[in-house]
Amino acid sequence: MSEHFPDQLLAQLPGLLVPWFLRAKRDLEWRNDPTPYRVWISEIMLQQTRVEAVKPYYDRFLAELPDVASLAAVDETRLLKLWEGLGYYRRARNLQAAAKKIMQDHGGVFPSDYEAVRALPGIGDYTAGAILSIAFGKPFPAVDGNVLRVVSRLAASREDIDSPKIRRELTDALAAVYPAGQCSEFTQSLMELGATICLPNGAPLCLACPLAGICLASRNGLTDEIPVRKSKTARPVKEFTVVVLRDASGRYAVRRRPETGLLAGLYEFPNLEGHPDETALKTAFHAVKIKRSGTARHVFTHVEWDMTLYRVETDDPPAGFEWVPRDALRSETAIPSAFKAALKLALDSDPFPGGKP
Numbered sequence: 001m002s003e004h005f006p007d008q009l010l011a012q013l014p015g016l017l018v019p020w021f022l023r024a025k026r027d028l029e030w031r032n033d034p035t036p037y038r039v040w041i042s043e044i045m046l047q048q049t050r051v052e053a054v055k056p057y058y059d060r061f062l063a064e065l066p067d068v069a070s071l072a073a074v075d076e077t078r079l080l081k082l083w084e085g086l087g088y089y090r091r092a093r094n095l096q097a098a099a100k101k102i103m104q105d106h107g108g109v110f111p112s113d114y115e116a117v118r119a120l121p122g123i124g125d126y127t128a129g130a131i132l133s134i135a136f137g138k139p140f141p142a143v144d145g146n147v148l149r150v151v152s153r154l155a156a157s158r159e160d161i162d163s164p165k166i167r168r169e170l171t172d173a174l175a176a177v178y179p180a181g182q183c184s185e186f187t188q189s190l191m192e193l194g195a196t197i198c199l200p201n202g203a204p205l206c207l208a209c210p211l212a213g214i215c216l217a218s219r220n221g222l223t224d225e226i227p228v229r230k231s232k233t234a235r236p237v238k239e240f241t242v243v244v245l246r247d248a249s250g251r252y253a254v255r256r257r258p259e260t261g262l263l264a265g266l267y268e269f270p271n272l273e274g275h276p277d278e279t280a281l282k283t284a285f286h287a288v289k290i291k292r293s294g295t296a297r298h299v300f301t302h303v304e305w306d307m308t309l310y311r312v313e314t315d316d317p318p319a320g321f322e323w324v325p326r327d328a329l330r331s332e333t334a335i336p337s338a339f340k341a342a343l344k345l346a347l348d349s350d351p352f353p354g355g356k357p
Contacts, residue, residue, distance in 0.1 A: 150193050290310060
C-alpha cells in the first residue's frame with residue numbers, strides 16, 4: 001500500500017496510458033530498435049538535455065560508436081569531441097567506463113540483471129529502470145521529475161518530489177501495476193505524458209490528457225500548485241574574462257583544464273577571474289590588438305559563470321598554451337559548452353578585419 005499514491009488510481013494508469021502512447025508517441029530514433037545500448041545512450045544524453053537538442057548528437061554518436069565494443073575502444077579525445085555541445089562531460093566518461101566494464105565483466109553483452117546494470121558507472125536507479133523496462137521488457141519503473149510530476153498531479157499529492165523517500169515510495173507503487181508484456185510501452189508512456197502534456201513550465205494541456213478523467217489536481221484546479229518542490233538555494237555567480245587569443249600564423253590558444261573538478265580534462269580558452277582592464281590583458285597575453293567582443297553566461301548545476309569576451313591578437317605567443325589551427329578547433333579539440341560563445345568568435349570570423357584565417 002502506498003501512503004501518498006492511492007493504489008486504485010495507479011492501477012488505472014496502464015489501461016489509459018499505453019493505448020494513448022501507441023497513438024500519440026513521437027517518432028524518436030532511439031525508439032526504433034530499442035536495444036539496451038541504444039536506450040542507454042539516449043537516456044544518458046537526455047539527462048539535463050532537451051529531446052530536440054539531443055537528436056543530432058545521438059545520430060552522430062551512434063554512427064561512429066554503434067556498439068559497446070566501439071565505445072569501450074574509442075580514444076577519449078575523440079569521445080569528448082563527439083560529446084561536445086551536450087555538456088556535463090562526466091556522462092561521456094562514465095559511458096566509456098561502463099562500456100569497458102561490460103566488455104570485461106559481461107563479455108561485451110549488456111547485462112539484464114538489475115544489480116549488474118545498477119553497478120555500471122554513471123547508471124542510477126532511473127536509468128537502470130529505463131533500460132530494463134524499455135529494452136528488456138521488465139517491470140522496473142524509471143522515476144524522474146517527469147514521472148513524479150505526473151503522478152503527484154494525478155493524486156493531488158503535496159509531498160516534496162525532491163524527497164528520496166517519496167521517490168522510493170512511488171517507484172515501489174508503480175512497480176506493482178506494471179502490465180505484463182507492455183513494460184516498455186508503460187515506461188515510455190509516463191515519460192511521454194510528462195514531456196508533452198503534463199508540462200513542467202506553464203499550464204499543462206489537460207484537455208488533451210488521457211488521465212484527465214481521473215486526475216485529482218486537474219479536477220480541483222491544483223495543477224499550478226502541484227508538484228511541490230523544496231525551495232532551492234540560489235547559485236553563486238562567478239565572473240570571468242575569456243580571451244580568444246590568436247597568434248600571427250592564425251592559430252588559437254587553448255589549454256587543458258585539470259583532471260579533477262569542473263569540466264575536468266577538457267579544453268578551454270584562456271581566461272582570468274574577474275574583469276581586468278585592457279592594460280592588464282595586453283600585458284598578460286602580449287597583445288598587439290585587443291577588442292572587447294560581448295558577454296556570455298553559462299549555468300551549471302551549482303554555479304553560474306558571467307563572462308566578458310575579448311578578441312586578442314599577439315605576435316609573441318605567451319607560454320603555457322597549446323596553439324591549434326581553426327580547423328582543429330572545429331573538428332578535433334573538445335571545447336565545452338561553457339565556452340561556446342568564445343568558440344563561435346574563433347570559428348565565425350577573424351578577430352580583426354584583414355587578419356589571416
